[in-house]
Amino acid sequence: MLALLLLAVGCKDAALDDSGLPLAAVEAGEWLPGGDATNTLLMGSNAYLMPAANLDPEHEQMFYSGNSFFNQSWVEAPASTANRDGLGPLFNARSCSGCHLKDGRAAPPEDGVGPFVGLLLRLSVPGEPAPAPDPVYGGQLQDIALPGVTVEAVPSITWAEAPGAYPDGAAYSLAAPTYHLDEPGYGPLPDDLRVSPRVAPAMIGLGLLEAIPEARLAALEDPDDADGDGISGRRQAAVDVLTGEAVTGRFGWKAEQPTVAQQAAGAFAGDLGVTSTLFPADDCTPAQACPPESSGGDPEIEDHLLERVVLYSRAVAVPARRAWDDETVLRGKWLFGEVGCDGCHTPNHTTGDFAALPELGGQSIWPYTDLLLHDMGEGLSDERPSGVAEGREWRTAPLWGLGLVPTVNGHSRYLHDGRARSLEEAILWHGGEAEAARDDFMALSAADRDAVLVFLEDL
Numbered sequence: 001m002l003a004l005l006l007l008a009v010g011c012k013d014a015a016l017d018d019s020g021l022p023l024a025a026v027e028a029g030e031w032l033p034g035g036d037a038t039n040t041l042l043m044g045s046n047a048y049l050m051p052a053a054n055l056d057p058e059h060e061q062m063f064y065s066g067n068s069f070f071n072q073s074w075v076e077a078p079a080s081t082a083n084r085d086g087l088g089p090l091f092n093a094r095s096c097s098g099c100h101l102k103d104g105r106a107a108p109p110e111d112g113v114g115p116f117v118g119l120l121l122r123l124s125v126p127g128e129p130a131p132a133p134d135p136v137y138g139g140q141l142q143d144i145a146l147p148g149v150t151v152e153a154v155p156s157i158t159w160a161e162a163p164g165a166y167p168d169g170a171a172y173s174l175a176a177p178t179y180h181l182d183e184p185g186y187g188p189l190p191d192d193l194r195v196s197p198r199v200a201p202a203m204i205g206l207g208l209l210e211a212i213p214e215a216r217l218a219a220l221e222d223p224d225d226a227d228g229d230g231i232s233g234r235r236q237a238a239v240d241v242l243t244g245e246a247v248t249g250r251f252g253w254k255a256e257q258p259t260v261a262q263q264a265a266g267a268f269a270g271d272l273g274v275t276s277t278l279f280p281a282d283d284c285t286p287a288q289a290c291p292p293e294s295s296g297g298d299p300e301i302e303d304h305l306l307e308r309v310v311l312y313s314r315a316v317a318v319p320a321r322r323a324w325d326d327e328t329v330l331r332g333k334w335l336f337g338e339v340g341c342d343g344c345h346t347p348n349h350t351t352g353d354f355a356a357l358p359e360l361g362g363q364s365i366w367p368y369t370d371l372l373l374h375d376m377g378e379g380l381s382d383e384r385p386s387g388v389a390e391g392r393e394w395r396t397a398p399l400w401g402l403g404l405v406p407t408v409n410g411h412s413r414y415l416h417d418g419r420a421r422s423l424e425e426a427i428l429w430h431g432g433e434a435e436a437a438r439d440d441f442m443a444l445s446a447a448d449r450d451a452v453l454v455f456l457e458d459l
């Protein structure tokens with residue numbers, strides 16, 4: 001068995017299918033994208049709900065406890081249930097799982113009308129040296145409020161269809177969104193307000209991404225495109241709020257947050273209006289004069305409970321591949337490399353020591369991302385700089401688990417704001433540094449384009 005595997009890895013790209021077309025080889029371990037932490041037990045609509053398979057019993061217990069806090073609805077303070085009061089006064093949802101449904105991803109509303117479920121609008125105004133949250137509306141739009149508190153605004157989306165065609169004549173159409181904010185509750189919105197729409201991503205494999213060594217990400221960087229492949233890529237600059245240290249950003253669509261803990265505490269404050277020791281203030285600005293009696297304690301979520309939600313958020317397992325050795329999948333995998341998708345969607349990393357959850361260390365993982373920022377062209381720009389990222393720059397989205405989105409969440413919406421209605425549309429939106437790869441994909445035969453999609457569906 002081992003000899004066979006070595007042989008397969010050794011003869012990479014050598015195999016041919018029945019019609020003589022090259023296939024990629026099966027690589028050791030690629031069917032377990034999360035290494036020993038992979039979920040091999042449960043597929044179907046609950047495929048994202050499993051704990052990392054190698055958690056020790058104590059951590060597994062904390063996982064399930066964290067899971068219940070991730071799912072529970074927070075309520076207005078004061079309430080008899082002190083562990084879950086402190087919602088709002090301004091908020092986007094009542095629970096984490098309200099947006100991260102079944103630990104999967106959210107989609108924009110079909111009719112474009114708010115309140116949005118799992119689609120956040122981040123806000124800022126230009127400033128020196130860096131853009132700043134809007135002085136009145138804060139860092140994100142909250143479109144729900146406690147009774148007696150004014151809602152910030154009513155968001156909606158309109159779509160413009162733009163038809164296009166492949167070189168072989170096959171037609172497609174992309175729907176470009178425009179975002180609107182009506183009925184502002186706290187005075188007119190500034191003319192220079194910047195709005196960045198983001199859907200809630202899946203919760204799988206996040207601790208493994210956190211455990212990729214900084215040095216590995218630094219080695220993948222090529223900010224000035226020294227190798228001349230048209231793809232640069234740089235790390236997002238973030239600050240670890242706990243230590244004050246400058247570190248690499250990893251989480252969120254522009255990689256603004258460096259750790260799962262910071263992303264989770266930020267979500268409590270920003271999305272639910274629940275304060276923590278990490279983020280003692282929610283997103284209610286002085287100009288909004290939110291009622292002080294809505295506080296559910298100081299902080300509203302205690303450290304030991306936040307810790308469980310953080311452990312949970314780190315330890316949700318990545319599902320195993322289903323058809324990694326299928327011939328069409330291997331054809332698609334070969335083409336994925338051939339057209340240069342792997343210039344950003346780096347297939348494989350080995351995690352380093354991870355003190356926060358040692359089980360996630362030393363794993364060979366297959367997330368298909370370099371976690372770096374790339375210029376994706378004007379079509380995907382939100383025109384809102386954030387950290388070192390320009391409007392056109394986004395973090396390479398991990399592709400693991402992607403094929404199960406329709407099964408788990410009942411939709412097939414992709415990209416940072418869910419604008420793509422299929423994996424194919426997601427590829428067609430690629431521009432900027434990814435333009436050459438997109439063009440090469442478009443130039444493939446219909447059967448080969450399909451093989452790439454079949455490969456993605458197996459991740």
Ligand code: HEC
Nearest residue numbers: 092093096099118120198199200251252253264267268271
């Ligand atoms: C209103 C919807 C919403 C709610 C509620 C919400 N999230 Fe999120 N979550 C998002 C969005 C949107 C992102 C992407 C953020 C970005 O790009 O800035 C995200 C990203 C994350 C990430 C990083 C994922 C990645 O791939 O980078 C983690 C971890 C996370 N959320 C945890 C939580 C936790 C824990 C809670 C509950 C305290 C929560 N979220 C509540 C919408 C939500």
Ligand code: HEC
Nearest residue numbers: 341344374380394395396397414415416426433434437441
């Ligand atoms: C220059 C870097 C780069 C290259 C090359 C590239 N991508 Fe991407 N890809 C990204 C980034 C960045 C995103 C996130 C963009 C966004 O959400 O606006 C992304 C998103 C995606 C998504 C959607 C993921 C999600 O979670 O919604 C898919 C699917 C995808 N890429 C497939 C491909 C394929 C297939 C190719 C080759 C034809 C490719 N990519 C080439 C950088 C790249």
